[in-house]
Amino acid sequence: MIKHGPFDGLLGFSQGAIISAALPGMQLHGVALTKVPKIKFLIIMSGAKLGGSKLISGGRFEGSKFGLPKIAANAFSSTVKCPSLHIIGEADFLKETGIELLESFEEPVVIDHPKGHTIARLDEKGLKTMLSFIEKIKEIQLQQE
Known part of the structure; x- marks a missing residue:
């Protein structure tokens, strides 16, 4: 449970990435992280949408035997404008x-790697993309100060 902050950004892998990806939208709609400043960036490794991505019937999502948690119902109702890096x-x-x-993020940055469900070892191109993303975040923060 997140009790303290503020947090500039979130980094998540797998289930952590799924939660991290949903939090900016949940924060925007006032159902999560309401007592801390807005999340400024995300780094998502092996992520997906919370609850699945395709609504089928009865409020359930394809690939999920459970419906989308009510608290996250609007997490992706509009484009997430939080800068994001997806690995x-x-x-x-x-x-x-x-x-x-x-598709849920505005201008997502993507790093592809040849492996499976693992923390990626970045090649030179991936490392350059990662460093460029971090520099962009630093510039945004400097502008906001």
């Missing part, structure tokens, strides 16, 4: 849902 593995079982998650 997606070519052989990851969450690859397709990770790609679908990109």
Whole structure:
């Protein structure tokens, strides 16, 4: 449980990435992290949308035997404007849902890697993309101070 802050950004892998990706929208709608400043950036590794990505019937989502948690119902109702870096593995079982998650973010930055559901070892191109993203976040924070 998150009790203290503020937090500039969130980094999540797998289930942590799924929660992290939903939190800016939940924060925007006043159902999570209401007593801390707005989340400024996300780094998502092997992520997906909380509850699934395709509504089928009865408020349930394809690929999930449970419906979307009520607290997160509006997490992706509008484009997430929080800067985000998404690391997606070519052989990851969450690859397709990770790609679908990109559609929910404004200008997502993507690093692809050849492995599966794991913390990626970045090649030179991936490292350059990561450092560029971090520099962008630093510039945004400096402008806001």
